[in-house]
């Protein structure tokens with residue numbers, strides 16, 4: 391009999407022991423940074439912008455000169471020059487004067503606002519009429535407004551997206567330090583399991599778990615190393631897991647996780663490291679285990695593909711995904727779902743918009759059938775001590791992606 395822990399306790403045991411995952415750091419050029427996970431805080435070495443900048447095409451003014459002006463009674467200002475883009479203004483603005491300025495131009499000394507040219511008229515005699523007042527600071531981004539020197543702009547652990555790349559570019563950071571991809575070893579076990587491209591004979595089964603787990607790990611940004619399918623032999627599994635541990639930062643074994651005569655995973659992982667738990671009060675996924683092998687997490691996942699996938703999503707994805715968290719969506723249950731076996735139950739659902747509400751429609755099926763998930767968008771959990779949920783209950787749907 392397995393000594394089961396709750397799903398919450400299993401999640402915490404994994405997170406407490408292994409998060410964040412240990413891995414190397416490397417430098418990448420900015421062009422290759424998108425999708426990588428930042429290894430060090432990015433601290434601004436300089437302010438942005440480096441000068442007071444106009445956000446509109448118009449006239450730099452002393453704001454007080456425009457107070458009370460209108461179409462009927464424009465403020466009359468003397469035009470004293472024009473700002474060139476990219477250059478420091480040669481002239482200053484003083485009360486009663488204005489300077490023509492393009493969007494992005496440096497605001498001349500003395501000016502504290504810019505009026506849009508739509509509200510101004512050049513009379514051709516060196517004067518400009520301003521028909522709309524502007525407040526001090528109007529239409530100006532001041533020096534260091536965007537970024538202050540010393541500010542932490544992007545925290546370590548962030549997955550870099552195009553707008554982060556833009557921030558790094560604006561600071562002239564042409565290289566950044568990112569984590570190496572986590573290398574996940576994926577091992578399928580079972581005498582009956584044959585490669586996915588083989589034609590099964592008798593009661594053989596095609597390998598479904600390795601492609602599912604490999605693509606799920608890759609979707610979290612990991613690199614995957616696949617190992618040959620292992621028969622139900624202790625010595626072969628031990629050697630394969632040992633080989634995986636030499637090159638991988640995490641190992642996922644599927645199959646052979648329960649307590650049968652040919653189930654070797656627990657023996658192998660206990661031999662190599664410290665077993666944190668074997669058995670979770672959850673359906674599907676009960677015989678799941680996790681061991682700590684010198685700091686490397688080694689999971690024994692159930693053979694049933696849906697159980698293996700759900701346990702990956704619940705226990706492994708949070709470790710691998712970091713800030714690439716899966717969405718969860720609040721939805722109303724379309725139909726009652728019974729559950730009374732003393733285990734939390736993970737129920738796959740399809741999301742539909744019904745009567746203006748996000749509705750979760752349960753997908754029925756047995757835990758071994760992966761094809762049922764093709765119709766699902768995610769799953770929700772029924773608590774261990776509940777006897778099910780009634781139609782109309784609010785559920786929190788964890789999305790597959």
Ligand SMILES: Nc1nc2c(c(=O)[nH]1)N[C@H]1C(S)=C(S)[C@@H](COP(=O)(O)OP(=O)(O)OC[C@H]3O[C@@H](n4cnc5c(N)ncnc54)[C@H](O)[C@@H]3O)O[C@H]1N2
Pocket residue numbers: 578579580582583595596597598599600644645646647648649653674675676677691692693694695697758
């Ligand atoms: N006496 C008991 N028997 C079982 C228990 C139990 O508590 N007592 N638990 C059941 C539960 S729950 C699960 S889940 C399964 C999981 O057991 P294993 O992890 O040992 O899985 P296997 O027996 O190796 O395989 C189960 C099933 O899945 C198929 N399989 C395995 N690997 C793959 C793969 N890579 N691709 C596709 N399909 C795979 C395998 O052929 C079996 O049909 O144990 C119950 N038994």
Ligand code: MOO
Pocket residue numbers: 672673674675676677692694697757758
């Ligand atoms: O835990 Mo098992 O996956 O219910 O069949």
